[in-house]
Amino acid sequence: MRLMVLAKVTAVSLFSIALFAACNAGGAANYSIKESRDYEASMFRQNCAICHGPEAEGRTLADGRVIPNLRVGPHKYATDEQIYQHISEGGNGMVPFRGQLSDREIKMLVKFVQEKLRK
């Protein structure tokens, strides 16, 4: 009898652990830019998806140039400052957004890249 109770308790806790793990595994990897109502996601759809793809998965252009995946590394620009600088000034095939997006919007996108896409 005791053994049965123990088995039940074990089964229930294993189930909770599995459930918890499943929920945690979601998060960033499953963050959908297409479906999100976040302001950052809408900025991304308007300004960035054309090159980086609708879910920031990157792409290879017809001429062989590679637009990087913003979710899966290795990433060329690591720090907030480097990413800010790159979005603001562009370079190596990326257009500068300094004139189109405000300082605040670029900072929001830096956070978006770091916290929603890369994590």
Ligand code: HEC
């Ligand atoms: C005209 C096409 C184009 C557009 C539009 C564009 N990008 Fe890029 N992006 C690129 C290319 C090409 C690179 C690679 C640059 C390099 O290697 O230095 C890049 C690199 C990046 C990187 C660095 C990736 C790394 O490996 O560290 C980030 C972050 C990024 N883009 C974010 C954005 C965001 C945010 C937007 C929208 C505001 C955007 N990009 C719009 C073409 C584009």
